[in-house]
Amino acid sequence: MATKTRSKTGSAKLSSAGRGFSAAKLSALVAILKKYKLDKDIIINGKPQPDFIKGRFTTKDSAAVFDVLRRVIQFNGVSKGIVILPNGQPPVIDRFDVEIRGIRA
Amino acid sequence: MAAPTGATRILQVHPLRTCNLRCLHCYSESDPGQRERLPAEVVWEAITSAKAEGYSVVGFSGGEPLLYEPLGELLRATRGLGLRVSVTTNGMLLDERRVAWLREGACLVAISLDGMPESHNRMRGSPRAFETMQDKLHLLREAGIAFGFIFTLTQFNCDELEWVAGFARDQGAQLLQVHALDVVGRARDSLGNAAPDGRELAAAFVETMRLQAEAGDTMTVHFDLLDRDFLAENPGMFFSTPRSVDAAFRPFAESISPLILEADGTLVPLGHGFPRAFALGNLRTSPFSELIQNWRDTREGEFRSVCREVWQEARAPAEWPFINWYSEVRQRAANWKLPEEIGIGT
Numbered sequence: 001m002a003t004k005t006r007s008k009t010g011s012a013k014l015s016s017a018g019r020g021f022s023a024a025k026l027s028a029l030v031a032i033l034k035k036y037k038l039d040k041d042i043i044i045n046g047k048p049q050p051d052f053i054k055g056r057f058t059t060k061d062s063a064a065v066f067d068v069l070r071r072v073i074q075f076n077g078v079s080k081g082i083v084i085l086p087n088g089q090p091p092v093i094d095r096f097d098v099e100i101r102g103i104r105a
Numbered sequence: 106m107a108a109p110t111g112a113t114r115i116l117q118v119h120p121l122r123t124c125n126l127r128c129l130h131c132y133s134e135s136d137p138g139q140r141e142r143l144p145a146e147v148v149w150e151a152i153t154s155a156k157a158e159g160y161s162v163v164g165f166s167g168g169e170p171l172l173y174e175p176l177g178e179l180l181r182a183t184r185g186l187g188l189r190v191s192v193t194t195n196g197m198l199l200d201e202r203r204v205a206w207l208r209e210g211a212c213l214v215a216i217s218l219d220g221m222p223e224s225h226n227r228m229r230g231s232p233r234a235f236e237t238m239q240d241k242l243h244l245l246r247e248a249g250i251a252f253g254f255i256f257t258l259t260q261f262n263c264d265e266l267e268w269v270a271g272f273a274r275d276q277g278a279q280l281l282q283v284h285a286l287d288v289v290g291r292a293r294d295s296l297g298n299a300a301p302d303g304r305e306l307a308a309a310f311v312e313t314m315r316l317q318a319e320a321g322d323t324m325t326v327h328f329d330l331l332d333r334d335f336l337a338e339n340p341g342m343f344f345s346t347p348r349s350v351d352a353a354f355r356p357f358a359e360s361i362s363p364l365i366l367e368a369d370g371t372l373v374p375l376g377h378g379f380p381r382a383f384a385l386g387n388l389r390t391s392p393f394s395e396l397i398q399n400w401r402d403t404r405e406g407e408f409r410s411v412c413r414e415v416w417q418e419a420r421a422p423a424e425w426p427f428i429n430w431y432s433e434v435r436q437r438a439a440n441w442k443l444p445e446e447i448g449i450g451t
Contacts, residue, residue: 008261009260009261009304009305010258010259010260010261010262010263010264010265010301010305010308010309011263011264011304011305011308013264014263014264014308014312017264019264019267020308021308021311023304026304026307026308026311027307027425029307029311030307030310030311030425030426031426033310033311033314034332034334034426085109085110085115085282085284085329085363086117086363086365086375086376086377086431087132087284087287087289087376087377087431088117088132088164088166088193088215088255088377089115089117089164089166089191089193089363090164090191090193090213090215090253090255090280090282091191091213091280091282091325091327
């Protein structure tokens with residue numbers, strides 16, 4: 001069965017609503033976001049290793065420890081575009097209970 | 106060794122093709138008239154065997170899995186094995202009895218949501234699909250069951266992502282997963298020109314990053330999209346390296362993830378409907394251990410060659426930095442000539 005598709009693409013409709021970008025701007029944004037993602041990830045030996053987190057984290061205070069842990073958990077979990085899944089397969093949300101001795105939030 | 110699914114090793118189970126809906130984009134071509142379904146004992150054999158072979162997550166899909174009567178018992182037993190479980194549903198058939206199944210067994214319920222109500226109903230082929238699903242969500246919230254939404258991105262709907270994210274957040278979802286349409290199954294006839302191109306993927310990527318920043322820690326926004334650079338740097342994660350010498354002694358989950366059990370009993374790699382030349386075989390006629398041993402001996406090398414070619418092509422300069430890896434591997438596998446087909450090794 002053939003269906004009639006709308007003529008405007010989703011990105012064109014975003015542009016019409018003032019929320020879209022030209023192809024050139026989009027390309028630049030993607031490059032920036034890619035760099036931003038890598039900068040925010042935990043980098044080991046110069047490359048992100050999605051299945052393997054090992055290292056020593058030095059932070060200024062206890063609050064920053066939790067920030068690092070949050071990023072590690074996200075990185076080893078379901079986000080960042082690294083885990084890719086086939087049709088209909090959702091990521092499973094992990095639940096973590098973390099205890100850090102000697103530091104009280 | 107890694108896999109496209111990261112640290113998790115996934116068995117995806119499609120126990121039936123019966124569904125209360127007939128969606129335009131259904132990759133398994135399920136609908137109310139389909140009668141194909143697996144005996145519970147076959148599903149259970151797959152789950153226990155998969156657990157022994159290193160799989161850690163079982164995803165139930167369909168068809169509509171809430172129409173599969175043994176689901177509750179299977180969910181409970183699967184959780185009892187220590188495996189994590191997800192169930193993908195259209196959400197329309199949620200009731201107290203089925204929510205009780207999910208409460209005992211599911212770590213996450215994923216509900217299909219294809220855009221604003223009008224778009225959702227059009228894609229689902231039902232004028233009441235959205236309203237009925239929305240009316241049932243309180244059952245999940247009241248039962249304390251974690252749930253999320255899966256959005257199928259087409260060439261025409263990335264402008265609806267913002268609305269979808271707002272709806273998901275308002276409903277208390279923990280996840281919004283964005284998945285690019287694969288033109289397989291029923292979509293071949295009904296949505297042949299609707300797969301998002303590079304520009305639409307880029308626009309959706311920017312949108313999902315923005316929406317994730319807005320959602321903060323309240324909801325994960327996940328985009329099933331692979332960065333070409335990441336693929337290029339990690340061939341082992343995408344089965345693009347030769348089989349290791351000790352592969353036969355390692356868990357099978359390191360050879361394929363996700364592994365798919367279809368409603369006719371066929372086991373295939375990566376995705377529902379993957380080309381049959383690469384299937385492991387049928388679990389209704391042969392035991393799991395025999396199927397995986399035979400696949401290792403006769404197909405794993407070819408499968409890795411397919412993935413290797415996709416990896417090599419993905420390293421070439423391209424306009425956009427993304428790749429729909431599953432779709433690329435599937436297409437190449439469909440056109441692949443196996444050694445016996447070209448007279449080698451026969």
